[in-house]
Amino acid sequence: MTSDELIQRYAQAVASRLPYAIRADVRAELYALLHDDIQAKAGDTIPSLQQVEERIIAFGPPQEVALRYHRPTPIIEAVDTPLFSKLAFCLVLGLIVLAISIGLSSPTATSAMLQDGLKDAIFIVLGVLLAWFWALGALRRAQPKLFTWKPANLPPVLDPDLVSRPIATLGLLAGVVGLLILINPIFFFDLLLGGQSPAMLAQAFSYDIHFLSDRAPFLWGALSLALLTYAFAILEGRWRPVTRKLALCLSLAIAVISLWSVLAGPMFTATPTDSSMKFWVSLIAGVTCADVWLKWRNQTLKTHLAQAKQL
Amino acid sequence: MVIEDALPRFEGDLRRGAIVLAAMSQLATAQYGYSLRQRLAEHGMEVEEGTLYPLLRRLENQGLLSSEWRIEDGPPRRYYRMSDEGRRLYPQLVTSWRNLSAVMENLFKEGHPYDL
Numbered sequence: 492m493t494s495d496e497l498i499q500r501y502a503q504a505v506a507s508r509l510p511y512a513i514r515a516d517v518r519a520e521l522y523a524l525l526h527d528d529i530q531a532k533a534g535d536t537i538p539s540l541q542q543v544e545e546r547i548i549a550f551g552p553p554q555e556v557a558l559r560y561h562r563p564t565p566i567i568e569a570v571d572t573p574l575f576s577k578l579a580f581c582l583v584l585g586l587i588v589l590a591i592s593i594g595l596s597s598p599t600a601t602s603a604m605l606q607d608g609l610k611d612a613i614f615i616v617l618g619v620l621l622a623w624f625w626a627l628g629a630l631r632r633a634q635p636k637l638f639t640w641k642p643a644n645l646p647p648v649l650d651p652d653l654v655s656r657p658i659a660t661l662g663l664l665a666g667v668v669g670l671l672i673l674i675n676p677i678f679f680f681d682l683l684l685g686g687q688s689p690a691m692l693a694q695a696f697s698y699d700i701h702f703l704s705d706r707a708p709f710l711w712g713a714l715s716l717a718l719l720t721y722a723f724a725i726l727e728g729r730w731r732p733v734t735r736k737l738a739l740c741l742s743l744a745i746a747v748i749s750l751w752s753v754l755a756g757p758m759f760t761a762t763p764t765d766s767s768m769k770f771w772v773s774l775i776a777g778v779t780c781a782d783v784w785l786k787w788r789n790q791t792l793k794t795h796l797a798q799a800k801q802l
Numbered sequence: 803m804v805i806e807d808a809l810p811r812f813e814g815d816l817r818r819g820a821i822v823l824a825a826m827s828q829l830a831t832a833q834y835g836y837s838l839r840q841r842l843a844e845h846g847m848e849v850e851e852g853t854l855y856p857l858l859r860r861l862e863n864q865g866l867l868s869s870e871w872r873i874e875d876g877p878p879r880r881y882y883r884m885s886d887e888g889r890r891l892y893p894q895l896v897t898s899w900r901n902l903s904a905v906m907e908n909l910f911k912e913g914h915p916y917d918l
Contacts, residue, residue, distance in 0.1 A: 517859070519871075520835070520880045524855055527836040527876070551852045559856035 494543040498525045501547045508557035517560055525550070566621065568628045575624050582616050588777030595753050596770035652730040659725045666718050674711055695764050699757040706752040713748050717741040735790060743783045749776035821849055821857060823899055826884060826892050829867060834879040858882050866891060 492500075499522060506518035529538045529546050550556060567575050590609040594600055631638050672679045676696040680688040698707065720738045724730050730738075749772045752758060758772070759765040824847045828838055835855045842849055861867045866888035872881050884892060 513859075516880075519878065520859075521855070523877045523879050524835045524851065527834075527879070528839075528851060531836070549850070549852070556852055556856070559852065560859060 492540070494529070494538045494540050495526075497540060497543045497547070498522055498529065501525065501550075501553065504553035505556045505560070508554060509561050513561065564632065565628065567624045568631070571624050571627065575620065579617060579620055582620065583613055584781055585778075586612050586616065588774060588781065591777060592770050592773035595750075595773040596766050596768075598766070650729075652735075654724050654727070654729055656725055656728065659721070663718065663721055663725060666721065670711070670714050670718065673714075674707075695759075695761045697760045699760055699765075701756055702752065702758045706748070706755060706758075709748045710745070710752055713741060713745045717745060732790075735786075739783055739786055739790070742779050746776040746779040746783065749773070749779075820899075821847075821853065822861065823895055824849070825854065825857065825861070826866065826888060826895070829882055829884045829888075832870075832872075832881040832883040834872075834881050836879075838882070861888075 502518045502522040502525065505521055506514045509517055525546065529543055532538070532546065533542055551559075586609060590605050590612075594602070594605050677688055677693050680692055680696065717738065720734055720741060724734050724738070727734070753769045753773050753776075757765045758768050824842055824845075825838060828841050833841065835851070835858060838858075839849060839851060839854055842854075858867060858869075862869050862882065865885060867882045868885040869880050869882045871878050873879075
């Protein structure tokens, strides 16, 4: 290879990474510039291959030089990257929890089937998310007025420890009703239907006797304690570090007991109800675990920040 | 040393804006990339070729420079010069630079407790 060929190759390597419209122009210009530069260094002699190599190394790798000539529009803009990362992480985590819930509740689902399904679902979800953010960026570049920032649109600063009593009370009521239904679903159906539930319905929602004697007391107990903690926070009007930690520990305990309940044996006597219940209990346990981890992390960060402030 | 690593980075940041003005100052008459770099170097403004040549194209895309291919002694070369838009903007940029420079000088005089 001659020194001139090396310059041509370099100019070509840079130009090939540029949009077609400016490719030939940049290639010719870069070749002329490098040629002049190298020839000036070599004086009256023909530049050696080593001299050319040294100059083009100083000029930079072709991909970096191409970026200096033309910066392509990003697929995901820097302003959207934190939201994209958060959504991608949550969706992938959600899919993993969903796959585990299906695995725990469905006796026919094999590990290979679940892995394949999970892989496909992750690729599809991430692909759709990527396309969505790319379209958002393109729209922002095309119609900047649509995305004009206004101070009035800023969200209010909320005290994360403050408990909104009306909303929290409604939440607590819903939790109590849900727990009562869970403890005695037949009674709920009797109330709903205004009398005796049909035998088929009663049979479908009858708890397994071993579940009722071994696991249910722990599950109902942990759920009741969690509701009591929540009620205490409502009374106080805010979450204190102690109640926050207690609520987190109870959430974790509920998740562990739920998973134990699912894995230890049937929860309902009827197989279809048992499968459905196991699916939902696993799903809720998985979501609870993720929630506990996130809250625990925030709590730890908050504690570190408070300690740093004291120092 | 952190300071030793930081110096070229901060220096690069400081020079980035100055290079645009430096290049424009020499483009009242048409220059091609290599001759412009030589002229800047003669005035003590060393600019890496990998920085200067793409910059010229960017300034042309922004309308501050215009260019044409010419064949004189040697291979065909692309010559750049300030466009009408660039000529209008250049004096304003020079004024801004002088003002900024004066402000910085005052800040250095008043603000630094050590000898420079």
